[in-house]
Amino acid sequence: MAEKAAVVCKEVLQGLDDDVLEYISGVVLDDDQILPKEELVEVVAPLLVSSEFVSDEAEAEAVATRLWDALHNAEGVNKEKKPDVVLLKNAVLMGGKEPEEESVAKLVDPMLKRRGGNAFACATQEEEIDVHSKAAIAKARLDAKAEAKRQAAKQEHERQMLAMEEELEQARRSVALSRIAGDAAGEISVVESECFDLPNPGGGENLLEDANIRLVSGHRYGLIGRNGKGKSTLLRWIAARRVKGFPSLMSMHYVAQEIPLAAINEGIHPVDMVLKADIERELLLERQKTLERDAMSDGGTSHESALKLADVVERLMAIDADGSEGRARAMLVSLGFSEELLSRPMKALSGGWRVRVALAAALFAKPDILLLDEPTNHLSIDGVLWLQRTLATSTVWKSRIVVVVSHDRMFLDAVCTDMLHISGIARRLTHHKGNYNEYEERRKEMQATYAKSAELREKRREKLLERRRRRRRMSRMMRMMIMMRRMRVLRIEGLIMLSEAEKEEDEFAFLEEDQELELSIKGGGVLPLPIARFYNVSFGYPVTSSPLFQGVEMCIDAKSRVCLLGENGVGKTTLVKILMNLLEPTSGVVERDLGARIALVNQHHADQIDLNLTPLHWMHSQFPGDGSYQHEQELRKQLAQCGVTSELQTTRASCLSGGQRSRVALAAVSYTKPHLLIMDEPTNNLDIESVDALSEAVLNFDGGVVLVSHDQTFVSAVAKEVWVLGGGVLKKEESFEAYRKKIMKQLKE
Numbered sequence: 001m002a003e004k005a006a007v008v009c010k011e012v013l014q015g016l017d018d019d020v021l022e023y024i025s026g027v028v029l030d031d032d033q034i035l036p037k038e039e040l041v042e043v044v045a046p047l048l049v050s051s052e053f054v055s056d057e058a059e060a061e062a063v064a065t066r067l068w069d070a071l072h073n074a075e076g077v078n079k080e081k082k083p084d085v086v087l088l089k090n091a092v093l094m095g096g097k098e099p100e101e102e103s104v105a106k107l108v109d110p111m112l113k114r115r116g117g118n119a120f121a122c123a124t125q126e127e128e129i130d131v132h133s134k135a136a137i138a139k140a141r142l143d144a145k146a147e148a149k150r151q152a153a154k155q156e157h158e159r160q161m162l163a164m165e166e167e168l169e170q171a172r173r174s175v176a177l178s179r180i181a182g183d184a185a186g187e188i189s190v191v192e193s194e195c196f197d198l199p200n201p202g203g204g205e206n207l208l209e210d211a212n213i214r215l216v217s218g219h220r221y222g223l224i225g226r227n228g229k230g231k232s233t234l235l236r237w238i239a240a241r242r243v244k245g246f247p248s249l250m251s252m253h254y255v256a257q258e259i260p261l262a263a264i265n266e267g268i269h270p271v272d273m274v275l276k277a278d279i280e281r282e283l284l285l286e287r288q289k290t291l292e293r294d295a296m297s298d299g300g301t302s303h304e305s306a307l308k309l310a311d312v313v314e315r316l317m318a319i320d321a322d323g324s325e326g327r328a329r330a331m332l333v334s335l336g337f338s339e340e341l342l343s344r345p346m347k348a349l350s351g352g353w354r355v356r357v358a359l360a361a362a363l364f365a366k367p368d369i370l371l372l373d374e375p376t377n378h379l380s381i382d383g384v385l386w387l388q389r390t391l392a393t394s395t396v397w398k399s400r401i402v403v404v405v406s407h408d409r410m411f412l413d414a415v416c417t418d419m420l421h422i423s424g425i426a427r428r429l430t431h432h433k434g435n436y437n438e439y440e441e442r443r444k445e446m447q448a449t450y451a452k453s454a455e456l457r458e459k460r461r462e463k464l465l466e467r468r469r470r471r472r473r474m475s476r477m478m479r480m481m482i483m484m485r486r487m488r489v490l491r492i493e494g495l496i497m498l499s500e501a502e503k504e505e506d507e508f509a510f511l512e513e514d515q516e517l518e519l520s521i522k523g524g525g526v527l528p529l530p531i532a533r534f535y536n537v538s539f540g541y542p543v544t545s546s547p548l549f550q551g552v553e554m555c556i557d558a559k560s561r562v563c564l565l566g567e568n569g570v571g572k573t574t575l576v577k578i579l580m581n582l583l584e585p586t587s588g589v590v591e592r593d594l595g596a597r598i599a600l601v602n603q604h605h606a607d608q609i610d611l612n613l614t615p616l617h618w619m620h621s622q623f624p625g626d627g628s629y630q631h632e633q634e635l636r637k638q639l640a641q642c643g644v645t646s647e648l649q650t651t652r653a654s655c656l657s658g659g660q661r662s663r664v665a666l667a668a669v670s671y672t673k674p675h676l677l678i679m680d681e682p683t684n685n686l687d688i689e690s691v692d693a694l695s696e697a698v699l700n701f702d703g704g705v706v707l708v709s710h711d712q713t714f715v716s717a718v719a720k721e722v723w724v725l726g727g728g729v730l731k732k733e734e735s736f737e738a739y740r741k742k743i744m745k746q747l748k749e
Contacts, residue, residue: 005074008070008071009028011070016053024044027040027043028040028067034071040067041061044063045063049652164236164240168254171251172279174248175279176279176280176283177283188250191215191245192212192245193212193244194244194245195210195211198237200233205427207229207233208422217368218399218401219417219418220397220401220404220416221401221403221416222404222405222419223403223420224420226689227686227687228657229424231422234429235403236256238252238254250368250369252368252370253362253371255358255359255371255373255375256355256358258351259358268345269343270337271342274332277361277362277364278366281321281324284321287312288312288316291305291308291309328360329342331364334383335356335379335386336356336568338569341569351378353378355377356378356379368400369403370397370400372405374407377681377710378568380566380567381712382567382743383567385740386747389744402415407686407687407691409713410712410716415435417434418433419435419439420432519663521701522670522673523558524703525703526558527557530556530557531560531596531676532556532579533554533555533556533590535553535590536552536553537549537552538550538588539585540586546728549571549729550587550728550729551729552588552730554723558596558703560676561704561718562707562721562723563708564706564707564708565724566726570726579598580598596675596676597674597675597676599677600678601666602680602681602682603680603681603685608665609653612653613653614651615649615651615664616636616639616649616650619664620632620635622671638671641667642666643693644663648660658685659690662686676703676704676705676706677705678706678707679706680708682707683714694714722735
């Protein structure tokens with residue numbers, strides 16, 4: 001009986017994962033009888049969606065129904081039995097992300113847990129297992145396979161990053177050797193690629209079609225576009241030299257958003273890592289040692305060796321090789337490195353500090369083409385302003401090419417001379433002169449021109465229609481006399497209008513972008529008392545000799561819009577933990593309103609979402625409610641208010657972009673209606689338009705906000721108070737703009 005059912009399942013579900021197919025084959029029969037139709041569909045359909053065999057629930061239910069029909073009509077299979085188990089709607093997909101066996105134990109019949117073994121072992125026993133248990137076991141197996149796929153994808157990504165870094169290193173070494181030999185890149189001032197298509201790494205339609213890039217030395221390009229439309233992919237393609245047309249003798253350096261530890265020498269220190277980036281200097285020093293060793297072996301009698309050594313020494317003096325270490329150290333200090341951090345090996349640095357080292361190395365190498373992907377993500381405001389000024393004013397970058405991806409409007413305005421825009425709708429790459437603000441103004445003008453042109457075409461169309469209506473009112477005789485003459489004219493005019501419309505639509509297609517969706521975060525409203533008040537608060541860890549900070553006096557209430565600034569490691573996170581009552585100060589007093597709800601949103605906030613669940617199922621797992629239809633509608637409404645559309649609500653989280661998952665996480669925060677919202681670098685995974693939407697949501701939030709961010713545009717829009725933590729002291733600044741001006745003045749000096 002079971003063998004026949006397995007054959008039918010395999011025929012109907014061709015292409016389904018073998019493990020899932022095996023469990024479905026076991027689920028569809030109970031006591032050698034087919035499950036009732038509704039029950040079978042309830043069990044099988046979620047498994048088909050979870051295993052990505054089908055794209056949505058409707059299709060899954062249709063396939064499950066076909067399976068029941070096939071089983072019902074098959075010879076040698078007993079017909080259905082009456083149901084003795086009532087399944088809950090979507091029981092398989094509900095619940096949070098948990099360890100595999102624990103997740104199974106919570107879903108299976110309590111009888112299984114009393115057996116003392118794990119669910120998988122119990123599943124092989126001859127005792128009766130209800131359909132809930134079988135579905136839970138299959139779900140757990142799918143979770144394990146999904147986790148394995150994620151780990152494999154992560155490893156593959158790191159492997160590709162390593163391979164690309166090796167290719168870049170070899171290319172840079174080849175360029176350096178050529179230049180030492182006298183084969184410099186010459187006076188190449190313009191680089192123009194061949195036409196290319198940019199494939200989507202996730203599959204589907206190309207991100208760009210029939211694109212080309214023209215880059216000019218001395219120009220700094222901002223690469224912009226919505227999330228998921230190809231900005232990072234394009235930088236990686238250029239770096240890997242998959243975009244043809246870039247001269248081989250032009251050196252190139254690429255800094256990604258994350259730097260895998262395997263991509264660097266774990267034991268090397270930051271300063272040495274930066275020095276190694278100047279490959280020409282490294283090669284010259286190696287050659288100098290070789291020539292000096294040869295000179296010692298032959299007693300210094302070789303005239304040719306002496307000339308070569310003199311030439312190498314002259315080159316090293318020309319690039320100031322002796323002063324390189326000081327410059328590398330100063331560059332790292334400007335990016336926030338303390339002496340303690342400089343003394344650590346690379347393996348002892350966090351991912352954020354490793355990115356800073358990679359950024360310093362790229363700047364130190366002075367490549368012909370510098371590619372930066374969100375270089376400010378791991379910087380403090382001071383570091384952002386230093387990088388901004390370096391790229392905009394240094395003579396080095398006035399003769400080279402820079403392409404940078406950033407979500408900070410102010411950074412792009414200060415750095416960039418040109419903008420490169422990727423349109424996801426048109427799948428087109430367009431070039432615009434000027435910084436981001438100038439691009440936005442020009443874009444608005446072009447949109448207005450296109451709208452005006454479309455309006456004029458509509459008026460002309462109305463006139464043509466009116467002329468046709470008039471002809472219909474003429475006498476039969478008159479129509480016959482003029483019809484032949486006018487029909488040709490009207491047809492030509494109509495064709496001209498259609499041609500104009502198609503031409504303009506194609507020309508202005510890049511102006512169309514994905515619509516920015518609503519983003520609203522609900523707050524708990526104003527409280528009668530401050531949420532937290534600090535009185536002479538100090539904190540220090542027992543292992544350190546001096547406190548992180550001391551003498552902090554601050555008041556946070558439900559109307560606050562506070563921004564905390566300061567370098568990494570000075571105590572901002574510790575101060576936030578004290579505010580949240582996760583740490584107690586070593587001295588001083590913190591008065592708190594214990595009835596205030598506090599929510600934390602950080603750059604990893606979206607990582608809590610179970611990627612196997614849809615946003616709606618995940619919200620159910622976080623807020624089960626009473627299971628009513630009304631409660632489900634409340635959750636749907638909450639997701640919609642955070643820009644998670646009805647379609648996205650029923651899409652597996654693994655298929656959502658980082659920005660979309662951030663909106664789901666914000667919907668969960670909003671549902672709790674916090675009185676205080678603490679946001680730690682919330683813009684890192686967002687694009688420019690999403691940052692604008694988040695700014696608006698924070699401004700309208702009915703509660704207090706404490707913000708830690710390096711995004712100048714976001715801070716300028718949101719913060720009413722700016723506090724800077726450094727040197728153990730928390731100091732209130734007049735405004736963010738005043739602080740910016742002070743730092744810029746210090747940088748000039």
